[in-house]
Amino acid sequence: MLKNIRIVLVDTSHPGNIGAAARAMKNMRLQQLCLVAPQQFPHQEASARASGAGDLLDCARVVDSLDEALSGCHLVVGASARSRSVAWPVVSPGEAAAKLVTEASQGDVALVFGRERSGLSNSELDRCTFLVHIPTNEAYSSLNLGAAVQVLAYEIHLAHLQGQRTASERPRDLATAEMLQGFHEHLAQALDDVGFTDPRQSEKLLRRLRSLFQRARPDKDEINILRGILSAMQGRKSMRR
Numbered sequence: 682m683l684k685n686i687r688i689v690l691v692d693t694s695h696p697g698n699i700g701a702a703a704r705a706m707k708n709m710r711l712q713q714l715c716l717v718a719p720q721q722f723p724h725q726e727a728s729a730r731a732s733g734a735g736d737l738l739d740c741a742r743v744v745d746s747l748d749e750a751l752s753g754c755h756l757v758v759g760a761s762a763r764s765r766s767v768a769w770p771v772v773s774p775g776e777a778a779a780k781l782v783t784e785a786s787q788g789d790v791a792l793v794f795g796r797e798r799s800g801l802s803n804s805e806l807d808r809c810t811f812l813v814h815i816p817t818n819e820a821y822s823s824l825n826l827g828a829a830v831q832v833l834a835y836e837i838h839l840a841h842l843q844g845q846r847t848a849s850e851r852p853r854d855l856a857t858a859e860m861l862q863g864f865h866e867h868l869a870q871a872l873d874d875v876g877f878t879d880p881r882q883s884e885k886l887l888r889r890l891r892s893l894f895q896r897a898r899p900d901k902d903e904i905n906i907l908r909g910i911l912s913a914m915q916g917r918k919s920m921r922r
């Protein structure tokens with residue numbers, strides 16, 4: 682539900698940044714732009730920087746206060762150029778995006794950006810459920826406003842795509858712990874039967890094989906295939922017959 686994600690720019694001084702933000706948003710399929718007391722808007726420079734995203738500027742809501750911008754939002758994330766003190770919890774761009782995308786399925790959520798010169802004030806930060814900080818060079822941590830919108834909009838788009846992929850994936854019928862245990866016992870026996878294992882090495886080898894199959898997370902069919910191969914190796918069942 683990307684349309685429920687509201688990008689809020691507070692007291693922006695450069696209209697070019699508003700245009701850049703609109704362009705970044707449209708590239709990443711975000712639609713709702715809300716401007717709190719922009720210093721110059723509408724403005725020719727905003728339209729020029731928006732390029733083909735002028736429609737987002739045309740639909741942008743202009744309001745007088747942050748409270749108005751946040752009305753109806755049940756999650757508010759503030760973008761902060763500084764990794765602040767403990768007063769506000771700070772999460773990574775990936776975590777913030779995942780949370781925004783998940784909660785946007787329930788209704789409106791907001792991602793708030795501060796002023797070019799001074800960012801967000803403490804009372805504005807108080808309105809945020811948590812903050813997101815884009816990791817940077819610690820000695821030079823402040824991104825251009827349009828660039829910060831771009832990075833976070835991209836993360837939101839990635840989280841949205843990931844959500845779509847997960848929803849369309851057929852759930853795998855994973856092998857149970859008992860099936861895996863049965864398989865490993867069978868594997869140990871079969872390796873022994875074909876004379877592969879050196880008794881001094883076998884414990885270590887079997888542990889490595891266990892970790893290989895833990896990583897692969899085989900499903901029930903795959904375990905049955907593997908057990909069929911083991912039986913064939915042991916000569917109890919030949920695949921050719």
Ligand code: SAH
Pocket residue numbers: 759760761762763793794795796797798799800801813814815816817822823824825826829
């Ligand atoms: N000089 C200001 C930063 C202004 S940059 C300060 O020190 O707070 C304008 C806005 O872009 C910031 O308020 C923030 O919303 C966003 N921004 C810039 N760099 C960021 C970063 N590294 N992580 C998260 N947001 C950032």
